[in-house]
Amino acid sequence: MIFSFDLLINALVSGILIGGFYAAVTSGVSLSFGILDIVNIAHPAFIVLGSYVVYALNSSLGLDPILASIIVTPAFYALGAAIYQIYYVSFEKRGQESLRGLAFFFGLLFITEVTLVLYFGVDYRYVEASYIGPTWHFGPLDIPLRILVPSLVSLLLIAALQLTLTKTFVGRAIMAVAQDQLALRLMAVDPIRIKRIAFGISIATASLAGAFLIIIQPVEPSVGREYIGRVFAICVLGGMGSLPGTLIAAFLVGVVESLTATFYGPSWAPAVSFGFLLLTLAVRPAGILGR
């Protein structure tokens, strides 16, 4: 293949844009896995659930996908809080989170996926919005709006999460619960309540990420599986629990995946994140901005 500069520029830019979206997808896992140490491998399944809820609202009421996802965040927050409560009572309290807790989340992933298959079928679904379709052209560079818009909103989401974590009382308590539960208790804060809030927020981000996902690509129930490896690779690569690190890692993975897809073929792209994951675990388990 002749090396093409246009192709390279387009691959780089679309990689960065996709990276922004990956950051939104991973932010929930950075909260649950990175900070709370809860290995929620069902997170991508909740993202796909978010996509389908957005799809249902969009196709029946004609709501804008992103607006619809913001409307349903309280429901996702409540779902997350409820799941954490079950998780805490059944596993964390008994000290069985490593084996049975993982199996629990795996079961949730499976149940969500099969329920979506039973209810919506296995056809690809997509949403309608004014920014899906048009593309901005800058010389050789093409920027499709359906990737640009989710990417920008993703950055807003990350910024909002980071501000919440560093500036508000609850946010600081969430950071503290990762470090020392006992100290938090001595400050008269209930660590379980803080964890419940944090896990609720983590699942709430899944509804937004779900909207971004279905704007960017058509969705079918098992599409979340492709994201499991990617999401955890980005989370580990960025450094556990660091949102800025997550953002950097997401850009990195997005760009490398996009370059791989452009120059080697899209069927090789899923292997990229796994390579990153293994390399990080073997060389620097703390990640880029690890504590």
Added chain:
Amino acid sequence: MRSDIFFLICLVVGCALYGGVVVLGNDYIFFAGYVVLQYVVLATAWNILGGYCGYVNFGSAAFFALGAYSTVAFYRFYPLPIPILVLIGAVVSGAVGLMMGYLTLRLRGAFFAIATLALAVVLETLVVNWDYVGGSRGAYIVRPETIAPFGPYIRYLFMIMLLVAIGAVTVARLIERSQLGYGFATIRDDELAAEALGVPTLRLKLIATAISGGLMGMAGAPFPYYIGYLQPATTFGLDYTVNSIAMPMIGGTTSWVGPLVGAVLLGSLQQIATVTISSAINLLIVGLLLVGFVIVAPNGIVGLVHRYIQHRPDDFVGRRRVGGEATGETTGSVP
């Protein structure tokens, strides 16, 4: 009971099972029984790493598929007899397990679990891009109609899977009662303490990963002959993974009995449900059972039975034993 005697009893039971199915004379039972036996192997294999060591492997489908695809690769080259292919599958899957374990097992358990999940995706990518084994189109394997002493070919496959299952259960029981098994148990209970006492934890974990992966490969190796048409999407499907986790969890993870009970119960239930209801609902049942059991009965069916047996004498002695039992769960080794 000594292991060689146990193995002989298993063989006798196996022969009786085979004979019984032959007497029934319905070849469909061979097809359904093959799948159940395949799950016995997968569940037992998963339990060696998951139940004994406490490390969760989400890549059962990947190891299974490795066995199946090594068969396809060799079939294209030269059609070897299936027992040899089973051994090749074991070596390939065991080697991959060892390699991946070496990279990830030094870290906390969760990283290993995530890496196994990603492994399935990557191996699928490799197979999809590898035209020699059929790529995304899939590969056909022409199965002979009959084979000499067995009659229909499915009986031969059933016999092979039966032997592999007996081997897997015997190995699991052997490990459980050996020094290796006690080493595994220390890792499960408190890895840091085990390390401090001089247990070579990394080496033990690698042994467990290799045995577990190898057995999964053995389960996968005859699969192309069973299915006839091998396709990446179904071979790497989540069904194998969820079943190989759900069966030990539902049966009980602390001994070899659990995966066997879980696989026979859940496997037969699924065979019946697939025929009578639908395959999607039957997967939903597996997921719900898995979540229900890990929440309500952490030690599975074996744990429930254990508790029932232990509680019954209390009805007679009852009131004199004030303290009662402290934890309510035993690993079976405490008298």
